[in-house]
Every structure is written in structure tokens, then in C-alpha cells.
Amino acid sequence: MDGIKNKKAFFDYEITEKYTAGVELLGYEVKSVKNGHGSLEGAYVIIRGNEAFLTGATIPPYQPGNTPEGYDPLRVRRLLLQKKELKELAKAGQTAGLTIVPLSMYNKGRYVKVDIAIGRGKKKFDKRESIKKRETDIDIRRTLKTKK
DSSP states (O other): OOEEEOTTHHHHEEEEEEEEEEEOOOHHHHHHHHTTOOBOTTOEEEEETTEEEEESOBOOOSSGGGSOTTOOTTOOEEEEOOHHHHHHHHHHHHSTTEEEEEEEEEEETTEEEEEEEEEEEOOHHHHHHHHHHHHHHHHHHHHHHHHO
16 A cells, blocks of 8 residues: 555554544545655544544645645545544544544545544653664564574
8 A cells, every 4th residue: 555654643642443534635636645745744633513624634736737726735634434433533532632643545446545543642751662662673673684
């Protein structure tokens, strides 16, 4: 799956539940996502009424010269979810300390999908633990590679 990934989400948040949602995009945004342009860093999902919206995601136009005037790459985009999933996300969004973050955006057939997750923000010591674990895994792989 190629597409856009939110690399900092797993570092900044402890992920509990994952969901897949469709995204309402404009034509030139779809082409841009299919080519892997854009960023989910700093993006989050908000629930208003019975709808979910992706906020803070940057999707530049595919061909900047052919886009209409006043196009905003940071515009709010509607997410397409089932009612049951929306209720679960709304409940999680109201809980203190929980955030709904996008993990990745990719194309599945002719549709563009977003993997979103409910996450709890990590504290500084949790992040240090993650870094330490990653470094030890790298060292283990390195030593196994040299022994062969």
C-alpha cells in the first residue's frame, strides 16, 4: 500500500482501536493522493453532529496551474463512516485524554481510504521507552546479520 503515512502517530500516541474510512475529496486531490503527495502530520479527526471531519491534513493539488483560485490545501475533508463507527468515535472523542488521529491515506481500487485510530497521548518517558526499544531492536538485527 503506497500513499501518505503519518509516521509520528505511533510515536506520539498509544493506539487502541483502528478504523477505515472513505474520504470526500476533489478530483485533483485524488490524483495527488494516488501519487503520494500530502502530509498527515499534525492532522486529527473531529466529530460534529453525525459526521466526522479530517482536519489539518495537507493535500496539495496535482497540477497547481490547473486548480481553481482560492483552493486551500488544508481544508477540512469529510470522512465516510458507518453510523455505529461514528457513535464509537464520538464517545471516544468526548473522553478526556483520547484523540482520533489519521494513520495513513491510500487508494484501494478507485477509492481513497484513511486509516484512523483512537489514541492516547504518550508522556515523555513513554517516548523514551519507544526510542530505547527501537534502538535495541536495531542492535539485535545488526548482530544477527554479522554472525551469518
